[in-house]
Amino acid sequence: MSTDGNTPEENPPGEPASAEEPTPAEGPKKAAKSAKPEKAEKGEKAPKTAKTSKDGKAEGSGRAATPAGPGEAGEAGRSDETGRSDKGGEGNEPEKSVGPRPGPAPDAGSASGAAAAPGPVPELTPAPPPAAAPVTGRQRLLNSLWPPRLTRAQLTVAVLLCVLGLGLAIQVRSTSDNSALRGARQEDLVRILDELDNRTKRLEDEKRRLENQRTELESSSNQAAEARKQTAQKEQQLGILAGTVGAQGPGIELTVSDPKGLVEADKLLDAIQELRAAGAEAIQINDVRVAADTYFSGAAGRVEIDGKKVSQPYRFKVIGKPQDLEPALNIPGGVVQTLEKEQAGVSVQRSEKIIVDALRPAKRPDYARSSSQ
Amino acid sequence: MIAVLGLVVGVVVGLVVRPVVPTVVEPYLPIAVVAALDAVFGGLRAMLDGIFDDKVFVVSFLSNVVVAALIVFLGDKLGVGAQLSTGVVVVLGIRIFSNAAAIRRHVFRA
Numbered sequence: 001m002s003t004d005g006n007t008p009e010e011n012p013p014g015e016p017a018s019a020e021e022p023t024p025a026e027g028p029k030k031a032a033k034s035a036k037p038e039k040a041e042k043g044e045k046a047p048k049t050a051k052t053s054k055d056g057k058a059e060g061s062g063r064a065a066t067p068a069g070p071g072e073a074g075e076a077g078r079s080d081e082t083g084r085s086d087k088g089g090e091g092n093e094p095e096k097s098v099g100p101r102p103g104p105a106p107d108a109g110s111a112s113g114a115a116a117a118p119g120p121v122p123e124l125t126p127a128p129p130p131a132a133a134p135v136t137g138r139q140r141l142l143n144s145l146w147p148p149r150l151t152r153a154q155l156t157v158a159v160l161l162c163v164l165g166l167g168l169a170i171q172v173r174s175t176s177d178n179s180a181l182r183g184a185r186q187e188d189l190v191r192i193l194d195e196l197d198n199r200t201k202r203l204e205d206e207k208r209r210l211e212n213q214r215t216e217l218e219s220s221s222n223q224a225a226e227a228r229k230q231t232a233q234k235e236q237q238l239g240i241l242a243g244t245v246g247a248q249g250p251g252i253e254l255t256v257s258d259p260k261g262l263v264e265a266d267k268l269l270d271a272i273q274e275l276r277a278a279g280a281e282a283i284q285i286n287d288v289r290v291a292a293d294t295y296f297s298g299a300a301g302r303v304e305i306d307g308k309k310v311s312q313p314y315r316f317k318v319i320g321k322p323q324d325l326e327p328a329l330n331i332p333g334g335v336v337q338t339l340e341k342e343q344a345g346v347s348v349q350r351s352e353k354i355i356v357d358a359l360r361p362a363k364r365p366d367y368a369r370s371s372s373q
Numbered sequence: 374m375i376a377v378l379g380l381v382v383g384v385v386v387g388l389v390v391r392p393v394v395p396t397v398v399e400p401y402l403p404i405a406v407v408a409a410l411d412a413v414f415g416g417l418r419a420m421l422d423g424i425f426d427d428k429v430f431v432v433s434f435l436s437n438v439v440v441a442a443l444i445v446f447l448g449d450k451l452g453v454g455a456q457l458s459t460g461v462v463v464v465l466g467i468r469i470f471s472n473a474a475a476i477r478r479h480v481f482r483a
Contacts, residue, residue: 138480141421150375153427157416158379160434164409165383170394171402173387185400185454 240282243291243360247282249319251354252326257313257345261301267342268303268314269296271335278328280320282356286310289358313345322350400449401442404458408441409434411465414472421479441465 144154239245254271256263272290275283283290288305298304301312318325326348329335339346394402412434419425441461448457477483 136479138421138482140423141480144420145377153425153430154375156427156431157376160409160431161376161380161413162383162386164406164413165380165385166387166392167383167402167406167409169384169387170392171406173391174394174399175403185449187452187454 239362241291242362243282243289243358244362246355246357246359247319248353248355249281250322250352251280251282251317251319251350252322252329253349253351253354254316254318254329255313255345255347255349256316256339258301258342259312259345260343261312262342263303263312263314263339263344264300265296265298265303267335267339268305270338271316271329274328274335275316275318275320275325278320278324280318280325282319284317284356284358285314287358289356289360291360317354317356319354319356326350400454401445404441404445404461405438407462407465407469408437411468411472412437414469414476418472418475418479421476 236245240247254275256268256271268285272283272294285305288294288308288310290305294306296303296305297307298309303310303314329348336346336348412430415433416425416430419430444461445454445458448454451457
């Protein structure tokens with residue numbers, strides 16, 4: 001390890017002169033330029049011939065060692081080593097361009113060798129190969145990894161890698177954090193915003209439409225319910241007038257007993273008219289409902305109402321204001337006196353609850369039509 | 374070793390501190406990170422080749438980042454930002470792969 005440690009230590013001073021870019025293409029050229037002309041030729045030759053028989057050629061040049069300059073030996077040793085180490089790889093995948101890759105390394109090595117120690121290398125021709133031979137890429141990596149050395153290069157690289165790690169972490173966090181919006185470009189954001197706006201507008205429109213519809217339906221249903229209610233009320237009122245529904249309320253009960261059969265139909269009609277004039281709202285005689293088209297017929301004792309024979313005693317059930325109805329019947333020369341003159345028994349009773357439950361069938365007029373519409 | 378420590382420290386700091394990136398720089402950060410990754414892989418390969426130089430690494434790192442961001446910025450101004458950034462990522466990805474192949478040859482000899 002100590003010898004390995006030496007070579008990297010020696011290499012860095014040479015490196016800035018020779019080895020530059022990570023990209024391999026520039027390496028060889030610069031190295032070739034900085035090196036001597038024969039070596040440039042050699043350097044260019046070496047990669048080309050490497051594919052065929054690098055091992056042999058390198059060894060041959062190493063053995064001869066006469067024609068080339070001081071750097072030759074180092075280069076020979078390096079290329080020898082790399083050639084051997086790469087042989088397996090070349091054998092496995094010959095079609096791949098492995099040639100250019102070992103190229104830079106030998107050149108760099110040779111250039112550094114030439115720059116660092118131009119003089120002593122030729123004398124120590126056998127010495128450098130064992131020293132340089134073990135330094136492979138893997139070992140270089142391990143060397144730089146394990147004994148942590150606080151060099152300038154390490155520090156600068158550490159700072160840059162720190163920045164990279166920072167950026168990496170920020171980016172990963174921001175992309176995983178909140179969806180794709182954070183890293184999105186401006187035009188994408190504008191497009192997304194437009195889409196959202198359009199969508200919002202569409203939804204607003206739809207909402208307004210639906211709300212209008214709802215209020216419409218509500219008001220119409222309200223109106224319909226109101227109309228139904230009013231219609232029902234009107235039907236009740238009209239039904240009471242027409243006699244098609246039962247009625248109840250305060251009123252009086254007028255009983256006319258006519259044992260001798262002397263009361264005529266017009267006397268009953270007079271009583272009805274008197275009651276109506278006093279504000280009677282629903283009238284029933286025995287079990288016949290009195291309505292607008294009620295008629296009286298027949299002689300005394302065999303009175304018919306609406307063609308229905310009613311027999312005495314005639315019981316009037318009248319709904320209205322009792323305080324008005326009773327005096328109306330009892331006024332001097334009124335219904336009660338007239339009936340008593342006919343020798344009929346008349347009695348009037350107030351009541352808080354009169355039930356008129358006799359009904360008339362609803363009749364549809366054949367000819368008369370409403371003119372209000 | 375110290376370089377690896379630096380990377381770890383950067384990631385930890387980024388995760389813990391949650392620094393806020395200015396919105397102007399934000400779109401260029403991913404491209405810059407990819408470019409920096411390319412530079413780092415190139416530097417690793419150069420180290421394995423024995424031709425690593427810290428000055429070159431610093432310059433290539435910074436220039437990679439700046440050029441990548443510049444290309445994307447220019448693309449944004451020209452209205453082809455998305456396509457250009459895709460192209461930059463493709464090119465950098467190819468370079469990263471070729472560097473990774475060289476590194477693999479060194480490390481695994483295969």
